[in-house]
Amino acid sequence: SQTIHQWPxxxxxxxxxxxxxxxxxxxxxxxxxxxxxxxxxxxxQLLFYSVGIGQISSEVPQNLSASRPQDRQFILSSKKLLLxxxxxxxxxxxxxxxxxxxxxxxxxxxx
Amino acid sequence: GIQVEQSPPDLILQExxxxxxxxxxxxSVNNLQWFHQNPWGQLINLFYIPSGTxxxxxxxxxxxxxxxxxxxxxxxxxxxxxxxxxxxxGQGGKLIFGQGTELSVKP
Numbered sequence: 001s002q003t004i005h006q007w008p009x010x011x012x013x014x015x016x017x018x019x020x021x022x023x024x025x026x027x028x029x030x031x032x033x034x035x036x037x038x039x040x041x042x043x044x045q046l047l048f049y050s051v052g053i054g055q056i057s058s059e060v061p062q063n064l065s066a067s068r069p070q071d072r073q074f075i076l077s078s079k080k081l082l083l084x085x086x087x088x089x090x091x092x093x094x095x096x097x098x099x100x101x102x103x104x105x106x107x108x109x110x111x
Numbered sequence: 112g113i114q115v116e117q118s119p120p121d122l123i124l125q126e127x128x129x130x131x132x133x134x135x136x137x138x139s140v141n142n143l144q145w146f147h148q149n150p151w152g153q154l155i156n157l158f159y160i161p162s163g164t165x166x167x168x169x170x171x172x173x174x175x176x177x178x179x180x181x182x183x184x185x186x187x188x189x190x191x192x193x194x195x196x197x198x199x200x201g202q203g204g205k206l207i208f209g210q211g212t213e214l215s216v217k218p
Contacts, residue, residue, distance in 0.1 A: 032204050034204070034206075036208075038152075041210070042195055042197075042210050042211040042213070043208050043209070043210045043211065044197070044199070044208040045208070046205055046206060046207070049204060049205065051204075059205070088152055090152075090154065094204055096204075097142065097203040097204035098142070098159070099142075099144060099156065099159035100144065100204070100206060101156060102146075102153070102154040102156075104151075104152070104153055105152045105153070107152070
């Protein structure tokens with residue numbers, strides 16, 4: 001069966017510091033991978049998605065970037081965090097463009 | 112882009128009651144999912160339902176793709192049903208989420 005991991009689970013970072021969040025998927029090959037953010041309130045927003053190694057599409061211009069160095073690894077990064085980067089970050093995977101399955105998330109607080 | 116509207120935004124029920132949650136889309140979608148977000152933030156998949164009707168225990172969902180809406184039915188609600196329910200849809204793999212319905216089931 002497929003599983004998705006995210007780490008760290010929680011993170012507190014000062015403004016201006018770098019960021020690296022990692023997501024890995026097990027039990028499937030060549031998945032589509034996604035990064036979402038849930039800010040204060042309830043809606044989730046798609047940030048990036050990837051259909052293969054090195055292929056990244058950005059949905060929202062911002063202070064973040066994504067990379068996919070391996071087939072089942074997806075990384076969300078920032079060189080300098082802003083207060084507005086605080087939120088709950090969720091990684092998801094799917095086979096082709098079908099049903100998406102979400103990881104447990106990383107709760108980021110920027111102080 | 113596609114807009115997703117969920118209603119109601121908040122719902123308080125007595126245990127045992129039934130409820131219907133609605134999701135409207137501003138344009139056609141070929142992917143549609145319902146989720147339940149638990150208190151720890153985990154998104155639990157309820158239904159993948161671009162069209163038609165599905166049932167899973169006390170929950171069922173119906174999507175009328177031609178009229179761009181989907182309904183989630185919860186019957187005989189339990190306190191463990193509390194939380195936020197999201198619908199999300201889109202074209203291809205890009206899911207657009209609604210703002211959610213926060214359900215509170217009182218014992």
